[in-house]
Amino acid sequence: MISIQQLELLNTRSDVVIATRSATMAPSVCWSMGGHVAEDRKSATVWTRRDHASQATADIASNGWIAAVFTVPFTNFSLQLKGQDARVRAVDATDAALLERHVSNMVRELRLVNVREAFARAAFDQCPDDLVAIDFTIHSVFEQTPGPRAGRTVEPSP
Template identity: 35%
Template sequence: MNPPTPSGLLSPELIAMMDKGVSVIVSSCDLAMRPSIMRAVGSAVAPDGRSVTVYVSRPQSRQLVQDIAATGRIAVVFSEPASHRTVQVKASSARIRNAQASDAPVLARYLKSMEDEIRLVGFAPPFTRTMLTHQLEDVVAISFEPSQAFDQTPGPKAGAALPATPRSAA
């Protein structure tokens, strides 16, 4: 069995970084271009990087969810707290659904990874659990296929579009 073919937007290393469970900030805007933003309580990235799902708490993210529902626009930043290695992906056709019981393991894996990530910068797991607290019935899953990707790591390349990665032959 061949490994999944990367999307061409993201290298396998970036896909692995994004999927392991790092800090995730989700943003959008309304039709008048007013921004909305919220920290995700979970995320999952397909092995080939072609599909991303982020999870937000509906009570904390009402405007964001409303904006994505109205426009389909989404921008998501994935950042490693210890290194500040950061990537931003964007799409214009995000889909929203209520989280389901099948999403609970994804959210638990994300929480565990974030506890480890945040511990590296000096904060104990109770801090992370408080920051990411949610009730499954209040969680919204937002899925999309990235159409743009940018390096957002602080430094001279911040904001630059990521170069396309070659696709392996299937």
């Protein structure tokens, strides 16, 4: 589903927004501090502030459904990854290392769109104790880059 080139963009140049739904289909959306797609391109983890994601984490506990949109700020390249088995857990040392690298990447990426480093760090450099990790198996992938292909399913890739 996700190509090697797309994997690199998702893991080094993207910010992330997640969406969930309640049992009554009410949506919840929240901004994430970052995300990481596994090298096998079959699973992903996103990190979000616990205090901003209470409804999203409750939805996930209830039904496991998640959509995570990874977007490269400079180009608006976007992919939506959907999962049906999301699980919320505490952030661990591996997550903290990935988050630290993500902050540096986002500072660099946002500089390309004239966002100052202090603002980027304030937005992305969060204490791991204030975050939760959400793991999920990637069930489907959709193109979300603005344009004629937006909404189309991304076909499996070698």
